[in-house]
Amino acid sequence: TVPQGLKAPSNGVLLGVDTLADGRTRWNWRVKTPNTYAIALNVGPYEEVSGTYKSRFGNSIPMAYWYLPGEKPQAEKLFAEFAPTLDFFESMIGPYPFGDEKLGVVETPHKGMEHQTINAYGNAYAKAPEGFDWLFQHEFAHEWFGNQLTAANWDDYWLHEGYGTYMQPLYGEWREGRARYAAMMQTQRALITNRRPVTQQRVATEEEVYEADKGGAGLDIYYKGSWMLHTLRGLIGDTAFFAVTRRAVYGRPDPKPGNFRPRFSSAAEYQALVRQVTGKDYGWFFDVYLRQAALPDLVERREGGTLSLSWTVPGGGNFPMPVDVQVAGKVHVVPMTGGKGRLPVPAGAHVVIDPDAKILRRSVAIEETQAWTAQSKRPTP
Ligand SMILES: [Zn+2]
Structure with missing residues (x-):
């Protein structure tokens, strides 16, 4: 129940809004399967932009964004990201889990939170070279x-x-x-x-x-x-x-609305x-x-006509992670059985290890950059 003129968007489906004799309004929401840490009540002088998304799975999903007055153009631009983002997730991962409730986002004073079907958004419509709002996309991923x-x-x-x-x-x-x-x-x-x-x-x-x-x-x-x-x-x-x-998310390989x-x-x-x-x-x-x-640290040695690679990992276990090696413009896969591998490399040939950066591994350059950044942040006496 909120003072006259305010709105109270929350999780799930809005069953109705009752107006009390004194002008206050009571917002009645129902949630089927709430995630216990993702429940939120939002109260403010919100305005709303809404629409319906036609899912590739055949169902229709209500979409709504509650924003603060005076932000209509920015709010409509953010709202325009909802449908293509939903299409991405439904294509790459699977059906939107709460399609029979809604896709809901509400503007908040804090940065963001994955409140179920009522994601908090506080990214101030920040622009970025990638052309979409990372905060909205991140919180929405949590659905x-x-x-x-x-x-x-x-x-x-x-x-x-x-x-x-x-x-x-x-x-x-x-x-x-x-x-x-x-x-x-x-x-x-x-x-x-x-x-x-x-x-x-x-x-x-x-x-x-x-x-x-x-x-x-x-x-x-x-x-x-x-x-x-x-x-x-x-x-x-x-x-x-x-x-x-898909199996981790839905517990089955063939998720469709209603079967998970x-x-x-x-x-x-x-x-x-x-x-x-x-x-x-x-x-x-x-x-x-x-x-x-x-x-894991990839140790490289080049001797004569051979490049030798070996993984050093914390804990000392086996780490048979294959490594791409580009030699004179051509990429070879070194299988790294037992954590070690060799590749013939002609003298003078230029070598690039893991040219597509497929592997998370130790980088001395990043360690030095982090240390240098920490150092340069210290106040000079
Ligand atoms: Zn997160």
Whole structure:
């Protein structure tokens, strides 16, 4: 119940608005399957832009954006992003999980939050070279990775934030191709800190995961999670990667509106799905990227006519990650069985390791850049 003239957009379906004798209004909302941390009441002098999206799955999805007065042109531009973004997610991942309720976004004083069917938006209509609003896109990604698939333990919240962050470069690729994807991935790469493992393998609280000073991986669950998914996609291929993603999100390979419900998942289940879909055990991959802080390091040696490569990984386990090597303009795949590999390289031939940056691995240049940036931020005496 809100004062006269205010609106109260919230989760789910609006059953009706009652006007009380004193002019106040009562907003009645119903939510079928609320994610418990994604419930929100928003009260303000909102104006609304709305429409209907015709889904490729045959259903119609109501869309609405509640914004503050005086912002109509910007609000309509942001609203125009809803349908193409929804088409991207439904094409790449699967049906919008709450199509029988709505796609809802509401403007807020805080930056953003994935409140189910009423995403908070506070990005001030910021413009970016990629041509879409990353904050809206990120929060909306959480409808799949957060509200449909919910991690049972905060320790596995890379499933929310890693996927939620990977969806922006993937959308860049969908809209403009590989170059945009690569540029956006490189921006994220520079933000990975590797101070703590992404998961601690115990039941953790939200603070113990999101806050670095409480022992959490902090922003690495976003950027390192995203780069881990990028690396996995390169390793197992698009067909397997999106099959794993779909099963993790919906619990089945063939989601259609009405044949799935929100579900809980975990890193352990995700790893099992990768094994199930590919027929191979990728425990070595997750042991390093999820359970160790440091990144795998590719040691290169060129002697005579041979390039020798070997992986050094924290924990010392086997790491048979194949590596692309470009020799004089031609790309070869070095299988790296047992974590080592060799390639004949003619004298004088120019060599580029992993020319498409498929693999998340140690970069001395990024470590030095981060150290230099931290140093140059210190006040000079
Ligand atoms: Zn997020």
